[in-house]
Structure formats: structure tokens, C-alpha cells
Amino acid sequence: MTTSCKVSICVPTCNRPELIVECLDSCLAQTHTNIEILIGDDSSDSRTQALIETRYAHDARVRYVKNEPSLGQARNVASLFARASGDKIALIHDDDYFANDGIASLLELWQQHPQLEVAFADQYEVDAQGNVDTSKSAELNADFHRTALAQGLQKQPGRTGLVQMFPNNGWMANADLVKRISYRDDVGMCCDYVFGSELCLAASQVYYLHRYVSYYRKTDVSISHSTRGSTFAASLTAFEFVTALELDASLEPARRLALRRLAPIVVSLYAKNDAPLAALRVAFEHPYAYAYGFDARFYYHLSLIARAFITMKWRGLPPSAPRFP
Known part of the structure; x- marks a missing residue:
């Protein structure tokens, strides 16, 4: 054969x-x-x-x-x-x-x-x-x-x-x-x-x-390196894809495992692209991705979000999510 x-x-x-x-x-x-x-x-x-x-x-x-x-x-x-x-x-x-x-x-x-x-x-x-x-x-x-x-x-x-x-x-x-x-x-x-x-x-x-x-x-x-810090990044699209999937209940642990990897990346992307409210939403909707507060990244990402709020207020911009293509 x-x-x-x-x-x-x-x-x-x-x-x-x-x-x-x-x-x-x-x-x-x-x-x-x-x-x-x-x-x-x-x-x-x-x-x-x-x-x-x-x-x-x-x-x-x-x-x-x-x-x-x-x-x-x-x-x-x-x-x-x-x-x-x-x-x-x-x-x-x-x-x-x-x-x-x-x-x-x-x-x-x-x-x-x-x-x-x-x-x-x-x-x-x-x-x-x-x-x-x-x-x-x-x-x-x-x-x-x-x-x-x-x-x-x-x-x-x-x-x-x-x-x-x-x-x-x-x-x-x-x-x-x-x-x-x-x-x-x-x-x-x-x-x-x-x-x-x-x-x-x-x-x-x-x-x-x-x-x-x-x-x-x-x-x-x-290609992925050229877009990884922007709202065109593959990680953000992957996050949206996994979140929207209709899955059998037996695959929900797999979805959670995938989102545990993706969510912190997305939080960072939102915070760095003038969308601190979206970053906060993702962070608090997926606390397991940060070991429920025991992951140092959580506090680092909170600092990124705070900085984004301050920067946008100084620039006179609303802290809304960016538009996607």
C-alpha cells in the first residue's frame, strides 16, 4: 500500500x-x-x-x-x-x-x-x-x-x-x-x-x-513577525476563532487550555494598541490564564493597561477597542 x-x-x-x-x-x-x-x-x-x-x-x-x-x-x-x-x-x-x-x-x-x-x-x-x-x-x-x-x-x-x-x-x-x-x-x-x-x-x-x-x-x-505587535496579529485572530467555536462539551477543557495561552497575548496586544477597556475585559473574563492572580504577568499587564488609559487620556482619545479589518 x-x-x-x-x-x-x-x-x-x-x-x-x-x-x-x-x-x-x-x-x-x-x-x-x-x-x-x-x-x-x-x-x-x-x-x-x-x-x-x-x-x-x-x-x-x-x-x-x-x-x-x-x-x-x-x-x-x-x-x-x-x-x-x-x-x-x-x-x-x-x-x-x-x-x-x-x-x-x-x-x-x-x-x-x-x-x-x-x-x-x-x-x-x-x-x-x-x-x-x-x-x-x-x-x-x-x-x-x-x-x-x-x-x-x-x-x-x-x-x-x-x-x-x-x-x-x-x-x-x-x-x-x-x-x-x-x-x-x-x-x-x-x-x-x-x-x-x-x-x-x-x-x-x-x-x-x-x-x-x-x-x-x-x-x-x-509574515507573523511583521504583524505580531499589531491588531493583525495571528494570536488575536486565533483568540477570536477559539472563543467563537461551537464545540462539544467534551472539548471545553481543550478550549480553555487554548485560551489560557492566547488570552494574555491578546490582553497585551489590546493594551499596546489603544484598547485598554478591551484588554481589561479579556483579562477578567479569563482569570485562569493568569493563575487567578498568582502569575506575575497579570500585574505587568495591568500596568500596561493603566499606562494605556493615561496615554489615551493625555491624547484626548476614548479608551475603546480598535477597529478590525
Whole structure:
């Protein structure tokens, strides 16, 4: 089954020709060879296109499309999913890459669990030059609930997405499910998290493999970094998304766990963006996020809120919530 199963590896890219070669070479080096590599290029120039045409034109598995005009992150990824012809779909971003047996390791899980719909595993953390930091890699996975004790079929697939255990790339899932959920263009920079949550909520079986299958490159240059201090931040959209979800009662603890992480970030964002009343509301509606007053962040955030009130009064502005796009 595994050798006959075709896997569509989707690679969205934007202005990273210096990094995408490592990503694509890792895909082509997979021990599971029944693959297609779909590239959606949102770049503002032709450097990536020239590189692909020069380096990979001979390999029919590489299928490149230059988006003109550019589609944006969510629509670019959605277009890749729509183009996929494989039985399974995997996603890897242009600055990240797979271990040589990454696809095979994930695909083998379907041999053990034929009804499986979604699989994911651990990610190495690497710096801009590609150097692996083993201690940070362990911390990264532990921070997102990926530990040895968690390996196996997840008892609550939806929880896996909500608490952000499911990674933003380096995963594999049934193509029909991925195409049905796809990426949403109405949630801004939060599209990765919303997709992962909705995918896991829709899946009947999700498996976490405690093994490194991909490399996550951590750099200072990314879309999320450019918006993280503003009201366009992914964390704020994620907070609104999780809050509004209609969930089965059994998943309410997962919602609470997700909001425990998100609420303090949102309080800080509101306080720093001239919305101290909104910040106060979120802080006092989610006291568990601050250990009911025993978390030092609570008092730091109160000081941010107080400063915002004083600053806005001095500027003659009402302390109302900012408008969102």
C-alpha cells in the first residue's frame, strides 16, 4: 500500500530562492518516491522561477506555478491543495524541509491504522543557516504537547488542533479531507492554526508520531513577525476563532487550555494598541490564564493597561477597542 500511495507535497513560496533549494532537494530525496511536488510561487520577482526552471526542469515530479498576481498565503496554499492529485497531501513551507524518511515515516502509520486521516510528528528547530539545536528542538515539541507519552492515536482529535499540538507543516493527511477543509482567506495570518484546528476537528483518527520528520527554520523574517505587535496579529485572530467555536462539551477543557495561552497575548496586544477597556475585559473574563492572580504577568499587564488609559487620556482619545479589518 505504501509504495503505491501517491503523496502530493505542497510547497508555498514567496521571495525565498536562497532557501527553497534545500526544501525541494529534501522532498526529492525522500525514501518514498511516489510523490509529486507542487510549488505555488507568490514571489514579487522572477528569481525563484528562474531557479526552478534551471535546477528542476528535468524532473517531472516537480510542478511549478507562478501566481500572477500573487494570491497571498491562504489562497496560495489552497490552490496547491486543489492541484494535488495524490492520495495523501503533505505541506512543507519553503524555508523548512523534510528528513529523508519523513514522508515514509508518516505514510507507514496508515499500514497500522487503515482508518487514519491525519498524521504528524516532531520538528527539529534549526537556525537561519540550518544548524540543528537539539535542546531547543526538544523544548519546541514539548511546548506544543508533543512528547513520548502523547504518541499514538489521539483520544480527542479536535483537541490536537485546538491546543496547537498539530504543527503548521511537516504533516500528512488524506487528500479528500484536506481539500474539503482547505485554507481560509478570511482569517489573515492565523490561517495555519485555523486550518489545523478545523482539520483535526473534522477527522475521526489523528496520530502523533514521536519522531523527528521535518526541520522548522526559525528566522526573524516572516509574515507573523511583521504583524505580531499589531491588531493583525495571528494570536488575536486565533483568540477570536477559539472563543467563537461551537464545540462539544467534551472539548471545553481543550478550549480553555487554548485560551489560557492566547488570552494574555491578546490582553497585551489590546493594551499596546489603544484598547485598554478591551484588554481589561479579556483579562477578567479569563482569570485562569493568569493563575487567578498568582502569575506575575497579570500585574505587568495591568500596568500596561493603566499606562494605556493615561496615554489615551493625555491624547484626548476614548479608551475603546480598535477597529478590525
